[in-house]
Amino acid sequence: MNETSEFHQEPVNGEVGGAPASSEQKQALISEEINRRQFLTTMLGLTGSVIGLSLAVPLTGYALSPAMVKEKTEFVPVGSVTDFKAGEPIKVNYSFRKKDGWVDTEVKKTAWVVKKDDNNITVFSPNCTHLGCGYVWDAPSKQFKCPCHGAVFSMEGEVVAGPPPRPLDRFETKVADGKLLIGKLLEGEG
Amino acid sequence: MFAKAYDWLDERLNIKGQVKEILDHPVPPHVNWLYCFGGITFTLIMLQIVTGIFLVMYYVPSPDHAYASVEYISKEVTFGKLIRNMHRLGSSGVVVMVVVHLLRVYFHGAYKKPRELNWMVGVFLLMVVMGFGFTGYLLPWDQKAYWATVVGTKMAGSVPLMGEFIIKVARGGMDLGAVTLTRFFALHIWFLPAILLGMLGAHFFMIRKQGISGPM
Numbered sequence: 001m002n003e004t005s006e007f008h009q010e011p012v013n014g015e016v017g018g019a020p021a022s023s024e025q026k027q028a029l030i031s032e033e034i035n036r037r038q039f040l041t042t043m044l045g046l047t048g049s050v051i052g053l054s055l056a057v058p059l060t061g062y063a064l065s066p067a068m069v070k071e072k073t074e075f076v077p078v079g080s081v082t083d084f085k086a087g088e089p090i091k092v093n094y095s096f097r098k099k100d101g102w103v104d105t106e107v108k109k110t111a112w113v114v115k116k117d118d119n120n121i122t123v124f125s126p127n128c129t130h131l132g133c134g135y136v137w138d139a140p141s142k143q144f145k146c147p148c149h150g151a152v153f154s155m156e157g158e159v160v161a162g163p164p165p166r167p168l169d170r171f172e173t174k175v176a177d178g179k180l181l182i183g184k185l186l187e188g189e190g
Numbered sequence: 191m192f193a194k195a196y197d198w199l200d201e202r203l204n205i206k207g208q209v210k211e212i213l214d215h216p217v218p219p220h221v222n223w224l225y226c227f228g229g230i231t232f233t234l235i236m237l238q239i240v241t242g243i244f245l246v247m248y249y250v251p252s253p254d255h256a257y258a259s260v261e262y263i264s265k266e267v268t269f270g271k272l273i274r275n276m277h278r279l280g281s282s283g284v285v286v287m288v289v290v291h292l293l294r295v296y297f298h299g300a301y302k303k304p305r306e307l308n309w310m311v312g313v314f315l316l317m318v319v320m321g322f323g324f325t326g327y328l329l330p331w332d333q334k335a336y337w338a339t340v341v342g343t344k345m346a347g348s349v350p351l352m353g354e355f356i357i358k359v360a361r362g363g364m365d366l367g368a369v370t371l372t373r374f375f376a377l378h379i380w381f382l383p384a385i386l387l388g389m390l391g392a393h394f395f396m397i398r399k400q401g402i403s404g405p406m
């Protein structure tokens with residue numbers, strides 16, 4: 001089938017220089033040549049693999065580098081404990097500086113703070129757990145309402161009505177020197 | 191395993207003949223280690239291309255961010271220091287090897303008929319290699335980079351009559367700035383590589399077509 005390769009005659013011992021060899025010598029040369037060829041092919045493959053590998057490892061690490069950095073969230077202040085009134089959720093704007101690769105940026109965010117008393121403050125993520133719309137506080141009914149698909153959450157963040165699969169997400173909180181701080185976002189459970 | 195995969199490919203593409211033709215090229219006996227310099231240069235160039243592609247992953251060609259992004263590569267990216275320094279050292283390596291290669295060709299008289307054309311292509315390759323060095327040197331946007339480019343472009347600007355025009359084209363204005371950085375970047379990563387690869391194609395084609403030059 002594949003005849004082209006058979007037609008291809010390659011000169012065995014180079015074309016240039018040297019007296020014509022006897023057929024015995026030629027035979028010896030051919031077998032030596034083949035051993036040498038195999039040796040060189042193997043060495044070439046080996047060297048190539050070593051070089052390839054010693055390139056592939058650092059390059060892979062380099063490209064995957066961001067995945068190897070542990071994200072750590074630090075607590076950021078969102079206001080004084082006294083800013084908030086019991087039973088009256090307040091939407092707070094807060095900001096913090098964040099290292100974004102080589103850029104130092106100011107990130108602006110919001111959160112809902114719900115205070116029962118000084119020792120019982122919950123801070124909710126401002127995004128509806130359905131598809132992420134921003135919900136609002138409906139004072140008359142004392143419920144959170146989402147304008148997108150009609151979700152209703154209680155003041156505790158539980159789903160009262162609508163499509164959300166879980167209660168509102170909330171932040172880790174702590175109070176220090178009368179300031180309210182929030183940390184990692186915890187997914188609402190239920 | 192490889193043999194089997196190769197047979198499979200050959201059955202469909204009938205490539206064994208061509209591959210043999212390309213790889214099993216007889217090398218005349220007078221060829222010795224001195225003939226390796228072109229190949230070494232090419233190997234270094236391939237390394238430059240690979241490491242360069244990876245550097246662009248984090249580098250930003252803007253005065254606000256260039257320096258910080260390079261610093262980020264060196265200090266925070268895994269193996270970033272290694273990749274960056276391979277590219278930096280490699281650039282000097284290419285220049286050194288290309289000159290050694292040129293000297294080999296010169297002292298063997300390998301530039302003589304019928305290889306004059308390949309010598310000329312070689313001269314252009316030399317200029318492209320230096321172009322890479324000049325444009326790449328600016329990219330970290332540190333003091334050394336900035337002033338080296340100020341001086342380099344000013345030299346080009348000392349040409350009578352056309353001086354101001356040349357400076358404006360080279361710097362993208364009278365002063366070194368954002369426009370200089372982006373055009374040097376574009377030259378370094380798109381224009382010069384395209385020219386380089388095209389000319390290397392011509393260089394290698396001619397070597398194959400004419401065969402390596404004979405013994406001295």
Ligand code: HEM
Nearest residue numbers: 225227228229231232292300308309312313315316402403
């Ligand atoms: C980008 C850089 C270059 C690369 C990658 C390169 C690569 C090569 C290679 C692989 C060869 C085969 C023989 C050998 O390696 O000695 C060769 C031959 C040749 N090169 Fe280059 N080259 C480059 C730049 C140059 C320069 C700057 C010149 C001269 C100005 C030049 C002139 C020649 C000539 C005339 C030959 C034929 C030599 C012969 O047949 O013996 N090359 N080149």
Ligand code: FES
Nearest residue numbers: 128130131146149
């Ligand atoms: S996003 Fe809030 S109900 Fe759909």
